[in-house]
Amino acid sequence: MFRFILNRFGQSIILMFIVTVITFFLINLAPGGPTGVMRMDASPEERQAIVERLGLDEPVLVRYVQWVGNAVQGDLGTSFNSSEAVVDRIADRLPYTIELTVFTIIFSVIAGIILGVISALKRGKAADHVINFSSVIGLSVPSFWLGLMLILLFSVELGWLPSSGVGPRGADFDFAGWASHLAMPVLILSTTVLPNIVRFTRSSMLEVLSQNYIRTARSKGAKEFIVLYVHSLRNALIPIISIIGVLIPRLLSGAVITEAIFGWTGIGTLIIEAANGRDYPLIMGITVVITLVVIVSNLLVDIIYSQVDPRVKNMA
């Protein structure tokens, strides 16, 4: 177990290094830069002063080393555009994104397993075809367009659900308001992962159903209900934990668009602000945090997996 964690730690460092190098050099070597989006009437002297104040006159390599030096001490710098600490700005927004993605995972896993199991048990029948077809449609429809259509239907036409925002928070939190604000974003975000979970559950279930021990269970006279839901389903569900790890980066990608559609003030809308404002420290900070989120969630998935599957557990 100790070796496993050490190994994982090493991989994460390499991953973090590659990701930060790519992003840092991309934004710093591109033409333009923070002075490019300043007021139009700024004089060359003013621009020069800004460049010096932000330390942009140093070579990129030197700046990267300085940035890493600060980052490992937990200092991600100060946002160019709001003069707040990057860490604080991200800390304000990150909980909203985590909330959105966690509820999306919960919803997608429950719905995905139910649909996947139905699809496997009704293999080749109408229900299977309908579910398969809908999965491919879910993968093919542009999520922003589907989101806008849903807003038109549920917010504008029917007036059932609010079209944007995160709902009442803090002191005047109320459950109905919170849930109604969360419903559409979760639904839209789940189109990016739900079809994969459905397909995966289906093939996993079919695989298990063809195993010898299922035939044994049937031949010894176990009730069909017990065979399906005790012998098969439990084993079919184990691999589904592992696919969640793979889907997390995709989920976070989808969160950017989903947050933009529904005015959800998470990290996705923050990266859009940061990119538009050429806010280098903020862009770097978000990159680091989002990579950390991926690393930590994958670690969690692996730990859960090893606890659930006795075969993996005994190996470690």
Added chain:
Amino acid sequence: MLGASVKEEVNQTEEPRRRRRFVLLSRLKQNKVAYISLWFLVLVHAVVFIGPLLWPYSPEELTGTGALANWSLQHPFGTDDLGRDVFARMLHGGRVTLLVGLCAMLFSLIIGTIIGACAGFFGKVVESVLMRITEAMMAIPNFFFVLVALTVLGTTPFMVVLVIALTGWVEIARVVYGETLRWKEYEFVEAANAAGATAKRILMKYVIPQILPSIIVSGTLAIAWAILTESAISYLGLGIQPPTPTWGNMLQNSQQYIWTAPILGVLPGVAITIVVLAYNFLGDGLRDALDPRFAKK
């Protein structure tokens, strides 16, 4: 002795390779959805690439009919908020959208195949470095990268294609890497190596032709992905810029006219969905057709 067995080996793999191309098509025929998708896509591409040459209206000029006109014989889909012919915009927009998808896919295929094949074939340091980069690209949510890259690099059509391609190669590299590992163990590759063929020649003449079917499947799915990504970045205003129409950027301002001219907000979205759907069906169908277990089904 060695020479004979090498020859035999080459013949054995050379022959099924030729046959496999035909097998692929005939197997695809059995999958009705995928087969229909294939012909549908051929039709759509023909319409958007030839159509603009025949249709009299330009996608960018005002028609003089007025804004938000209803459908008529002259303008089958009416006119948009500025009075431009929507049918012409759909044709031209489709051309740009599909071209972006095809170009991005080609770039992705080239990058992914080179990286995957080199990592699998050379092993050692090359493998570790290339595969670590591939894993890093898989782990970062690529939309963050696309967003940042397009804001700092600008949104010229070339950049849009390049940035989409730079995030789309990862899956292809992984597939090619796995297949290269498998194929490089075969005797005919060893024989070529023993005969003094260069690494480039072995890869190009012996390894990659074997992997080609898998590459085609990945490419088909990569087009679907590229089209969806282009439309999503268009929504954020970072795609190909108006007045050049794409199906993605046609949706940008259409929402405000959804009740007066619903077709503006619905048509491009439906077009994207159907084309991506067809590519996904085709990709799935091709993958099934290549599956050695196919015969059992």
